[in-house]
Amino acid sequence: MAAAIPPALVVDEVHAAAEGVRAVTLRAPDGGALPAWPPGAHLDVELPNWLRRQYSLCGDPGDPYRYRIAVKHEELSRGGSEYIHLFLRPGTRLRVGAPRTTFPEDTPPGTLYIAGGIGITAVLAMFVRDVRRGYAPTLLYAGRSRAGMPFLDELPGDAAVVVAASDEGRRLDLPARARSLPDRSEIVTCGPARMTAAVEAAFGGERFGRVHVERFRAEPRSFADDRAxxxxxxxxxxxxxxxxxxxxxxxxxxxxxxxxxxxxxxxxxxxxxxxxxxxxxxxxxxxxxxxxxxxxxxxxxxxxxxxxx
Ligand code: FES
The missing domain is CATH 3.10.20.30 (Beta-grasp domain)
Structure with a gap:
């Protein structure tokens, strides 16, 4: 029988994954197996300050005993990242929901992954899965500096990875990448709103397959007046x-x-x-x-x- 999610998980470990980024490992209170999760899934977490947040699962989907999430300390924190960076300690119990995904459960060979900063947490497990099964994916990973980009050391050494750290004068040239990308390729992306908008602009045409986007927050948009x-x-x-x-x-x-x-x-x-x-x-x-x-x-x-x- 598949494992059920316990109502709360215990914080096993909290450590720095990069400058301003904390990785948090969670386990079941009895140390038992947790429900399996598909790469790309996220976890609803209720923090002890009553905030509910969603964090991508960025650990090893093959490890049934541990979930890992990673959280960036946001300058304009709405309370979630602030709590995790300042107060969260091993032994704390956190209420969680079952892992869920809004990404496709599968991706075709040759998928292009594009991550901005902490957005790597959403695509890391999918990218690693595709590398391991010989699907020849490519990862474009952008950030301000390598020191602030988590999990660089976990990217498979034999994989096609482009790291663009802006303090090294490197930026992603998405239009050039779009020109060289084979027709019908699929794109999976997560990062700041400006980056995901640029990805959609570069790859949103008919020539490509689906562009799967996971956003941190909704950009401000306007709608017709509300009606009851x-x-x-x-x-x-x-x-x-x-x-x-x-x-x-x-x-x-x-x-x-x-x-x-x-x-x-x-x-x-x-x-x-x-x-x-x-x-x-x-x-x-x-x-x-x-x-x-x-x-x-x-x-x-x-x-x-x-x-x-
Ligand atoms: S609460 Fe997140 S989509 Fe509605």
Whole structure:
């Protein structure tokens, strides 16, 4: 039987993975096996200061006893990285959710991975998997300096890796890379918003396959004015009015309708729910699958939305 995720994991180790980056290893309280995770997955972590954050699993998917995440100390921390850098110690218990992924579970040979800074945590396990199975992937890894770029020493020595540290005067030339990349190649990227926008601009044309993007945070965007609507919860029978200015998620939680809450910015996928009737107004950055939506940001085009809740 597959291992179930314990409600809390124990911090086994905290150490510096690069300047301003801490790697945190987690294990089950009883030392038992943890659920398997696909490369590219992330973990919802509830910190003792009540913040909930998503961190990519960047350890070895073949190790059933340990999960590893890595966290950059953000200058404009909203509390998550600050807590981990200043207060998190071995022995602390952290509530977690089961690993989830918004990346494809598989990637084709020749996939191009592009990571910016701490974005390496999202693509590292996928890249290493592809190298090990002979898929000849390429990794472009950019950062301000090598000292601040984690896991450089874990990249397979025989793999195609381009490291672009800007303090060495090296930057990624994405348009040039796009010109030389074979048709139908797929691209997987994670990094700061400016970088992921540049990746989408360079590789978003018809010549390439899919561009899979994982974002740290949603960029500021504007939408038409909010309109009120009613969410009908098919399973509980509750009807929840969602006024303008309040998110569907908040309205549901106020009425004790449980929904997963993570980033609240439409980038992590924790809050995904099924839509049985009505037309959602999608405002997420994940690209909701048909018949699904993310209530932390998305609303409704129709006056009523029937949800699988
Ligand atoms: S909470 Fe992250 S997508 Fe909704």
């Amino acid at each position: 609507f009613v969410a009908e919860c098919a399973r509980s029978g509750k009807k929840v009015t969602v006024p303008a200015g309040e998110t569907l998620m908040d309205a549901l939680l106020k009425e004790d309708v449980p929904v997963g809450a993570g980033c609240r910015e439409g980038v992590c996928g924790s809050c995904e729910v099924g839509v049985l009737n009505g037309e959602p107004e999608h405002r997420d950055l994940l690209g909701a699958p048909e018949g699904r939506m993310y209530p932390c940001v998305s609303r409704s085009v129709t006056e009523t939305l029937v949800l699988d809740l």
